[in-house]
Amino acid sequence: MDTDGTENHQTIELMDTQETDMLDSNMTTGTEDATMQQESNQMDATAVPDSNAENIEDEVRSEATFDFKIPNFSKLKDSTLSPPVMVRNLPWKIMALQRNERNSTESKSLGFFLQCNGESDLTNWSCNAVAELRLKSWIPGQEAFCRKIKHVFYSKENDWGFSYFIGWNEIMDPEKGYIKDDTIVLEVHVVAEAPHGVFWDSKKHTGYVGLKNQGATCYMNSLLQTLCFTNQLRKAVYKMPTEADDSTKSVGLALQRVFHDLQFMDKPVGTKKLTKSFGWETLDSFMQHDVQEFLRVLLDKLESKMKGTCVEGTVPHLFEGKMKSYIKCKNVDCTSNRLETFYDIQLNIKGKKNIYESFQDYIAAETLEGDNKYDAGVHGLQDAEKGVIFKSFPPVLHLHLMRFQYDPITDSSVKFNDRFEFLEQINLDPYLDQKDPKNPAIYKLHAVLVHSGDNHGGHYVVYINPMADGRWCKFDDDVVSSCSKMEAIEHNYGGVDDEMAINAKHCSNAYMLVYIRTSEIPMVLEQITPSDIPVELTQRLNEEKRLEVARRKERTEANLMIHIHVILEEVFESHASPELFDFEHSNYHQIRMKKSQTVEELLGTLSQTFKVAQNRMRIWPLVPHRNQGQKFAHFDANEDLHKQLINVDSPWYIYVEMLCPDVGGLLPSFDRKRDVFMFFKFYDPIKKCLTYLGHGQYQLATRVCDLIPHINKSLGFEATTELSVYEECPSNSVQKIINMNDTLDKVLTQLSRDNSIQGVILIFEKKIALNNSDSVDGFISNQQNVVVHPQFNHLKLELPTVDHYFRDLLHRVEILFVDKTVVNDPGFTLEISNRLSCTQMAQAVAEKINTDPNRIQFFKCVG
16 A cells, blocks of 8 residues: 555544435445345354453453455445444444545445444443454455544444545555455454443442442542442441431441442442432532542541541551651751651642652752741751651552642643553652661552543543452443453553543543552451441341332332322211312321222222222212312213223212111112202301201202202201202302202203212202391491391391301401410411401400400501
């Protein structure tokens, strides 16, 4: 291949196949085309075993090399797909198609793409991968023509590659060696991360589980995993006394819970209870912390919690080192020393090649001279050296790489992505004040916390070597996967981007390192067994899980269940006001049924609950529309007997009509075109209340006057007693029935009754004639607001008729009366008419508190 040709290929645009309409069309029928092409051309794909697989199952391996032979290449037009090869549990295929060069109908090229999970219907999955796409040569020893890609594959961009991978003429040129017997071979080497959004069994593939991300907690998740794999700390956390702690506010208990779940659960672990114990209730509170601050605060809380217990001192024992700050005069014998402790070390990386240069910079002495001389007391101002030297390093060493620093030019924090090398094993003896030949300060790398992004945000992951045996795992929130040592270390140095290093993006690099002293590894990483966890803690956490499972099951079942509120006639009997019952405060019988159960099963349950035969009861669903008042809909149980409850119109509130035990026979059938179902009440003007009389089923042809004997009998009146009749209407109003000889059909139709709605309420009262006025208006204008009637032995009646009673209801208000001379007096509430005079109100209050109304004075509350 000539140089010019190579350069031309290097400038070919990298693009997704979905960029153009032409490719969209090809992708739509790509699967069918591929199948037809495979059947006709007998194509094959071969997966080459990965030599660096490190005993990982083929299905979940991180990388693979596979090729795709395309015979009859000169006839290739539509897109064609290779058989799938599994990498990270996802199917990967090579896609090839013929493309016309832009602005040209004669020049053709090969479109070469890598497809991931192309036939999945899932929409929230993703997989980050790098790959090398190769056109192999048939000439022995000649290198393949290759190009590299890096892409996050997801549902809308599930293929990536080159629309113009190489010119068609170059492939067809036999001297180039790319085609033989009209056959070419395409090859892909892909390296992929573990996918998100699709099933990935972290526990099965690695032995560990991840942590769920709450939206801005990946930095916390990375640090929690690091601390959890500091086994000695985890063991001490388990032993902290938390028996009496509030489960919602205790940081110690929440951390115990997270560590326990990470150790024993098989699925990703939640952290909401932990962040809630921190007091983090909003997204903003998650983002106000950096890793170093979060680590220090958390360790301080743990250290405080462990004081006075069997694990007191664990935190400083594991993480506390000592350094000496000194100032030494050059010309006089004067030295100032101060011993300090630290839990972590911040290393400057700007302009430093590796970790050793950063440590050397940390202990480098600063010269104090000129205007900056040291005040040596009796010796005066002296030239001096100022610096620090380490006295001791802890068993677990936390190193924060200062990638985020203040930039005075932009007056903001910036991230340095410079290359900075760190080793799997380091010797820190050169930075100690006094070395211990028997126990050199040799440290092994245990964890690498990585940040991808800039100073405004990004993503955090952590690579951990749990057993310090060289087997590394990547912890990316809820996904844990095995990885190579190179991925964990070299790929996170930062600096110049390497296209085939999956995590070596220019902005993806290590920002915190955790080292363990080699001599302390057996102690720090001591295996934790169930016997190391207090029995009381295990029991409490298991009980929490049991209750949580029960609550989750209850919530799940609640979605499958309905609560049916059953109203019986006893509710109506105890109600002495308008309507039949108090919708909010009445006592209902509740029956819990599955939505999938049938009306027949509901009837059976009602029959069993109330000990009544099904043919001696009937259900009337409450009309859901408020403007209808408390009316009931006709329900033909026989028609809907086998219907599921979820398919029945609003059976959630029902009145169950039942025959009295002392009444024989069965309930008569009901025909809503012929019959009407009604309730009866009686108005008592002396008690100023309504009394429930019962219900009845009558034919629409029945006259109103035919109801009177039945009502008189139920009231104990003479059969010839004259009664007035009203229909109770919605919104606390009534309408008087004038012609008692009219049929129910005529009267109720005049009152705009809907035949589909039952439960009409008729109110009866003794027919009387007012001696002051025959009208309500006359009654209201009466000076004393009372009526004297001879039929009631000259009693003074405030509300002599149903009409008066309902009109009065429109003026009823609830007033709270409080004794202002009594501190914090709860007072009492009276429902009275807002038309009462102050004298009348005083009389009502005096009757309530049994005192003289002339001794009551009212004050209106202001504000």
